[in-house]
Amino acid sequence: MLYKDIPYWQLNIEKPEISIDVTPREGDVIIIGAGFTGLATALHLLRAGKSVILFDAMMLGDGASGKNGGMVGPSLHKLGLDGLTAKYGKDKAIDILQEGMNAIKYFQSFIADENIDCDLVMSGRLRGIIGKKSLENVIRDSENLMELDGFGFDVVDGENIHNEIGSDLYDGGVIYHQDGGLHPQKLLFALAAKILQLGGQIYQETRVGQISRTQTGFEVSTDKGAFRAGDIVIASNGYTKRFANHNLSFFYKRLLPITSAMIATEELGKDTIDRMFPKKRMHGGNHRLVQYYRASPDHKRVLFGARGTDANDRSLQNGLMLKKHLCKIFPELENVNIEYSWSGKVAYTFDHTPHLGKQDGIYYAIGYCGSGVTRSIYLARQLSRKILGLGDHHTSFDDLPFETKPFYTGTPWFMPTVLKWHSFLDHINGN
Numbered sequence: 536m537l538y539k540d541i542p543y544w545q546l547n548i549e550k551p552e553i554s555i556d557v558t559p560r561e562g563d564v565i566i567i568g569a570g571f572t573g574l575a576t577a578l579h580l581l582r583a584g585k586s587v588i589l590f591d592a593m594m595l596g597d598g599a600s601g602k603n604g605g606m607v608g609p610s611l612h613k614l615g616l617d618g619l620t621a622k623y624g625k626d627k628a629i630d631i632l633q634e635g636m637n638a639i640k641y642f643q644s645f646i647a648d649e650n651i652d653c654d655l656v657m658s659g660r661l662r663g664i665i666g667k668k669s670l671e672n673v674i675r676d677s678e679n680l681m682e683l684d685g686f687g688f689d690v691v692d693g694e695n696i697h698n699e700i701g702s703d704l705y706d707g708g709v710i711y712h713q714d715g716g717l718h719p720q721k722l723l724f725a726l727a728a729k730i731l732q733l734g735g736q737i738y739q740e741t742r743v744g745q746i747s748r749t750q751t752g753f754e755v756s757t758d759k760g761a762f763r764a765g766d767i768v769i770a771s772n773g774y775t776k777r778f779a780n781h782n783l784s785f786f787y788k789r790l791l792p793i794t795s796a797m798i799a800t801e802e803l804g805k806d807t808i809d810r811m812f813p814k815k816r817m818h819g820g821n822h823r824l825v826q827y828y829r830a831s832p833d834h835k836r837v838l839f840g841a842r843g844t845d846a847n848d849r850s851l852q853n854g855l856m857l858k859k860h861l862c863k864i865f866p867e868l869e870n871v872n873i874e875y876s877w878s879g880k881v882a883y884t885f886d887h888t889p890h891l892g893k894q895d896g897i898y899y900a901i902g903y904c905g906s907g908v909t910r911s912i913y914l915a916r917q918l919s920r921k922i923l924g925l926g927d928h929h930t931s932f933d934d935l936p937f938e939t940k941p942f943y944t945g946t947p948w949f950m951p952t953v954l955k956w957h958s959f960l961d962h963i964n965g966n
């Protein structure tokens with residue numbers, strides 16, 4: 536069985552026309568990476584009258600921003616209120632969590648103000664839970680979060696779970712109302728089109744190698760020659776180490792690039808999709824090996840994602856494994872074909888927090904820990920305001936130390952073992 540090794544999102548979508556014009560070779564700002572972070576940062580800078588040149592080592596849409604599950608939400612911190620309080624104290628913990636609420640609020644106004652058609656629907660997310668004890672813990676953690684401005688949730692018990700999802704797997708769940716879903720490539724291409732309209736330059740398949748200081752700023756080397764700018768922005772997230780020269784080692788030593796993989800089923804009947812996703816919500820579970828799934832925006836297919844366990848990103852290997860997990864949730868999909876299987880890189884950080892700021896004169900926003908759709912758009916706003924010297928650029932991540940670990944060089948060689956361990960724990964816990 537062969538799957539199409541491209542994101543389902545490429546189906547019936549028109550890419551903006553990007554012409555190659557290697558002039559001018561100088562701008563106010565050079566941005567490395569044309570995903571959501573790079574494009575949204577460019578948009579704000581262009582609107583403020585700056586000239587911007589974006590470089591991407593791959594084709595537009597081949598980074599994580601064109602391949603993700605399209606799930607948006609506050610992406611609240613993995614450690615939760617208790618974990619963050621233990622690490623930073625209660626006030627800071629609340630600040631960090633509140634940043635997630637700020638991000639999703641801003642994200643929705645950004646999409647509305649920019650008039651971007653990307654199938655955004657804020658239909659909420661169901662976190663299905665296996666195990667009564669686990670459900671109690673998740674409810675308690677969610678109650679803790681009621682201190683956050685704008686946060687709300689509902690509990691679904693085992694008897695009512697079928698009103699939310701056509702699966703017998705869960706003993707209950709929690710609905711997060713601040714979440715929703717969109718079509719990521721529609722968002723990506725809409726941003727790129729706006730940048731081109733505003734006179735921004737986008738160079739695809741153009742890797743930035745060496746970065747050197749000049750008297751007035753920086754010079755970068757690419758295979759299309761050298762380019763200069765007053766400021767540089769690193770927006771390379773999970774691909775930083777793959778394409779970097781040694782002079783970006785500060786960044787890649789602080790990022791753990793991890794594969795996230797997805798599959799899309801063939802088109803299914805409306806009744807089947809309606810039964811599985813009666814409320815058109817986004818979905819997740821309490822597996823250690825993170826799982827996320829939803830119906831496609833046209834409500835015809837199931838899209839399912841998890842951490843990719845195939846180190847070589849082979850679509851067949853990842854696809855087979857993902858289908859196995861999917862069929863535990865929906866056994867009726869056993870005989871359904873998987874049409875698309877793809878994967879991309881996300882970037883984790885050692886403190887599970889994204890980071891933005893300036894290092895050795897270079898601006899950066901990276902490390903979204905697998906949840907970057909909302910946060911990249913929000914941090915791009917804050918970062919561009921820092922670059923422009925405008926107020927209201929503060930985030931609660933600004934003063935957190937950007938940690939690395941001794942001997943870590945940017946390649947998380949230990950991850951396959953960690954993933955196998957998580958998979959084993961899920962297995963013995965019956966997940």
Ligand SMILES: Cc1cc2nc3c(=O)[nH]c(=O)nc-3n(C[C@H](O)[C@H](O)[C@H](O)COP(=O)(O)OP(=O)(O)OC[C@H]3O[C@@H](n4cnc5c(N)ncnc54)[C@H](O)[C@@H]3O)c2cc1C
Pocket residue numbers: 567568569570571572573590591592593597598599600601602603604605606607741742743744770771772773774775778779780794795796797827840877878879880881882900901903904905906907908909911
């Ligand atoms: C399969 C998958 C599913 C996901 N699902 C979700 C989800 O449902 N919800 C959610 O919130 N998040 C999700 N994510 C994460 C989310 O997609 C990312 O966090 C987000 O897109 C990061 O955006 P970015 O612009 O920072 O990085 P990217 O979109 O990865 O862009 C970085 C770009 O930098 C370029 N680059 C790197 N180095 C260089 C260099 N030296 N020169 C030139 N170019 C360079 C790369 O080519 C790449 O295109 C998912 C990710 C994946 C892979």
